[in-house]
Amino acid sequence: MTYHLRQAWLAMRGNLTATLATLTTMVLALVMLGFVVLLTLNVDRALSQLESQVEVAAFLRDGADTERILSSIQDLPQVREATVVRKDAVLAEMQRDYPYVREAAELAGNPFPDTLRVRVARVADTTTVAGAVRKLDGVESVEYGAGYVERAARVLDAVRVAGYVLVALLLAGTLFNILNAVRVAMYARRAEINVMRLLGATRGFIRLPYLIEGLLLGVLGAALAGALLVPGYEALASRLTVLVPSLPMLQDRAVLAQLVGTLAGLGVLVGLVGSVVASGRYLRELE
């Protein structure tokens, strides 16, 4: 095994340019993939938070039967929570959030109606619930903020697909680089390989140094990607948390460790597949 490790090291050192090119694309691909996954995880968290805050607001006419409206809405299976906020409470809320409302209210009185606030179990049911609320007697108008959540989800999907396509292209580039690096390494040692074959070396024996080379490139690429990704992401996350405190950034070390582990597995897989294919093909060409 020491012999094969040494041969793998010599092959990598002997073709330094090819080794570095392979390593660079692999690190790029894995870092990109890590960022796309982290972006997705974070945007999913943000969307979940937004979804939990989406509510249907129904503005009631003066004199509406609030008890009947409330009980009709609470009977709907999609409804998680429903409350009626009296017009005085609405004014108090508005004055708290927007101090200038106080002056307007002093001049023109309380302009706000009693308001029914409904939270749904799933954001997808918002439109259905809003439609049901609108049909109730005593409801003046209905507003709900699901639209921007749906739009954000669509944008995220597009970003996610574009990210994964880019990562797939980079991984394919890495694979081709490994194919090329192994081929160059084998070509450089063709005399030795020829002697090995004539002396009765098995294909496995001849290929082992190149499989180790692929494996080492995968492990090294994943280690470098992890070393760039984790501190880079943590710095970005802590800065964003300061800038936008309401953003629920993922900062769970266990999730990050799992992500780095997955990237390492992927790096090793790409490295091994590349070297298995390249060395097998080269030996077949010799036969």
Added chain:
Amino acid sequence: MIQFHHVSLEYPVTRTLALDDVNLHIKKGEFVYLVGHSGAGKSSFMSLVLKRSLPSKGEVYVAGEPLRRFRGGRTAMHRRRIGMIFQDNQLLPHLSSADNVAFALRVTGVPRREWDERVSGALKLVGLDHKKHALPVQLSQGEQQRVAIARAIVSEPPLLLADEPTGNLDPENSRDILKVLQNVNLRGTTVVVATHARDLVETFRHRTLTLRRGRLVRDDPYGGYAL
């Protein structure tokens, strides 16, 4: 040891007929010359015995086994029973004499504890035990060829093939190499030497097979060079 049964070999790209309906039988323990002009089919013969190529027609048997049926690992095992020597010796330039010889043991999975004794024995047989640390570039052509012979015999294969082993050597070194090959043969190894060195074939008489344009035209059990 080696049997060719109606063997023809045509190279597909050039459509060259390298061997044409060759029948022969080389017995275990024999020393046989294979002579003929360049392109007569000597190297094609070696290539078929090593299973580097397959015959277009007919069948090649080594130790009674048809080579056509060998796949993957069996081809490697088959080659371990054959020692091969080339005109250009094909030593690895970065390895010492001893390491070049040990390379044959390494690639065939012989335990490391056996290497020293076997390498030393093989180098002694070719008279180069005192130069085991020398790199190929520090050896003469004749010495390099003797290291190549040591590498070919260190695994004690029952069959030794030598393709123009004296092609790059002066007459004195050529005779030394032939003497070494004869010594190997005396130990029971079957030896096949492809050559067009007339003086050697005439001096060290052994069975001689003559190839001409891919056909076996002469099989002389008492030797002698006649093309």
